[in-house]
Amino acid sequence: MHTIICVKQVLDPEIPPAKFKIDPETKKVIPPAGVPPVISVFDERAVEAACRLKDKNKGKITIISMGSAKAADVVRHTLSMGADDGIVLTDDAFENLDSFGTAYVLSKAIKKIGAFDLVLCGRQAADWGAGQVGSILGEMLGIPIITLACNIEVTGQALKIRRIVRDGFEVLEAPMPSLITVSSEIGLPRLPGGMGLMMARRKVIPTWKAVDIGAEAAMLDKANSHTEVTGLSVPTRKSECEMITGVTLVEAAGNLAARIIKLV
């Protein structure tokens, strides 16, 4: 079983809100100094899902990441978790692509890699949070798409997927290959073991450019972009604190419940 996972390197979402700065002119985020970028938490969970499948069914995991050359750091992290190979897609032409452009680059890379049984993505990226790339990529590859998976099992030649819905979950069956986006409910990603860390340090992570994957220039042209950023602003945070009291603990709890009901 060959699983390909698309991962993204993002600005650390744990940086203090006060340190988060943007440039409204260029409509770009200004990365604060001294904060190393991290793997998008949702993508890390997709890697965890793949590792669990590998633990049970054996197979191979290939990681692709589109971004700067530094994305090799997050790819190496996934290798230490249990992935077998990693590739970084970096090219000036890949910069500032929208979801559609990104999915196109990823699809070209996946086609170059060759045969696969499953493609995994995080449910969304931890920076822009559009949640589009997975679905568009599935379309481009021409394979079934299942979003928001919280459990994946292999049953013979098919996949059994538990998918999060608003009021619970549904269980779906899909053929291989399919594309699945993984939701946080799948559980905490593993901490790499000593073996994994050692293997990952030794691995070579190749870099592919636009020409390597045969990406057409027109598809990467910003003029053909499907989306346009018209404005960028930092949301203002407002928090109010209201003390709910009561003579007894039971009464206080009752008052609190009544107040919450009013809010919903």
Added chain:
Amino acid sequence: MSPVSATYWGISGYIIFWVFFVVAAGLFVQRTWFLFRLIRLGKPENRFDHMGQRINNMVREVVTQRCSLKSVTRKDLAGFGHAFLFWGFSLFFLSYIIFIGLAGGFGLASIILGGTFERVFSSILDIAGLFVTIAIVWAAIRRYIVRPARLQMSAEAGIIMGMVFGLMLLHFLGDGFGLASAGVTTSWPPISGAIARLLSGSSISNLTLKHVYYSLWWLHYFLILSFAVYVPRSKHMHILASIFNEIFIPLGQKVVIEPIPVEEQENFGISKIQDFTWKDLLDLYSCAVCGRCHASCPAQLTGKTLSPREVIHNLKEHLLEAGSALLTPQPVTAKDGQPKEMLGGVVTEPEIWACTTCGACQEVCPVGIEHVRKIIGFRRNLTMSQSKMPESAQLMLRNMQSRGNPWAGVQSMRLRGDWTSGLDLKILADGDTTDTLFWVGCTGALVERNVKATLAMAKVFKAAGVDFAVLGDAETCCGDPARRAGYDFQFQVMAEQNIEMFKSHGIKQIITSCPHCLNTIKNEYPQYGGEFKVVHYTEFIADLIKQDKIKLSNELNSTLTFHDPCYLGRYNHIYQEPRGILQSIPNAKLTEMERSKSSSFCCGGGGGLMWIEEQPGTTKISHMRLEDALKTGADTVVTACPYCLQMFEESIEHKGIQSKLKALDLVEIVEAAMKQS
């Protein structure tokens, strides 16, 4: 004439003597050979360097009994008892060789016995015997009536005390009857001589006296042989093993954490007996279950399941039980009771994660047992081979891995270099060089409360005209929390990166604010080729005061108590510098907590436990330590470690006594006491 030269039921006494000797010696050798083979199951470790110094150490510790006397306190005088037992019994051991072995077994009685030598030696033995007897009676009273918490009831202790008591009794009576039957009634030796005079004065016939003497003599001999057979089969193998353990104790740092061997592939750390080194296994034999570690372990005293005494004792039992199966080449049959899993069974995860690595156990251990590295060995296996650890540990390690520091999220609302803003500091950029680096540490750079101390430090250094630089946002974690949590790969990565960076900036001297950074960079980076002069800021400031570069002239009007951080005191022996600084402040009164200096009590934050959730117990370690500080009546508890400071602040707040006691970093006091120009 000696009892051995007589004939019994037609058999020569010599034959009886040597037959029993050979049987006993055989049993002794059989057992010690078995124990030796078990030790050889352990991995190799080189502890054979500086043998002269090592033997010298052992003699100094054992012969002078410094090992047991060093732990004597007003509350625990047992060390005296052990010393008297040891000295007294050593004399008896000598006497067994001379009087029983040479005089009896080799028929040299006519040369050795009856002269001044015998009279003098017997007199010394009488007095020694008296001390041994008193020590044994005292030990019995302590063990069975007083029952201090550190002692555990065991049949073995009772048997050995009975044996030693029996040996003393047989010495007095045997010599008494012997002297009486020979018609000697001198006043020396005092006790057996008195018994002899008593017997001579009675109407017992000389022949009866002689018969009783012979019987007692043989009884004495058999008891000595039984003792030799029993010792290596009981916890008193301590007598044999601890002598060697004292030879092989670490010569430098007490807590030695070795890097992961390069050839290690899958099984990291310790999960089974063969993963220990031979020294670790010798440690187990050396333990006499005295329980001093048990009584000083902060985890144990706050009701956690961890007891260093039990860990060592249980591991020994496991070694003796499971080890014999490992010695036999055929595979163990699976049917009846496989030996317990060592990691998880003999030593459990809650015990392993309760340790703060404070080193109090090793400090008090009279025989040089290395507890901490065993715990870290277990952690290595859990984190690196099994990925089994508390969620809080995982979070910390993930943060170190992806963010370069153990703090993240809501715990830290700052960025690494933030504290430097507004200060005129030399911040090292790529290619810059400096001689002296002020290494701030993650907590000092990121956590609001500790940043205050960092700022004070920078001001003090500047005021003293120190030429130093900082790394600002380029600084990362030293790796300590990862190493203590057993995740050594992460530590190794950070150590190598930092060493390379230090070298690229031409750094010669590093001043650390955190004792954990101090210990790591000073004592553990050399394992990876990083040799720098590393000093703690308390040493550095003490030096600045000595050079008159800092004058502490403002009055303080405060009663202070200094809390020794484990990694400053026990790990790096810096006790005097912080006290010297505080004492040089006008009107500052320094009081000591009952547990201070080398017996200081951990704040609860070491060993990664600043981030790893404290195991359930009766109270938090930090809360117990706060009580120690309160008992002194001081208004300020001073420390020199960012973890300790946080722990004290948290427990002061928890108790709601902010008006009664405040916690300060020593550097904050220094800054306040410096003359404002």
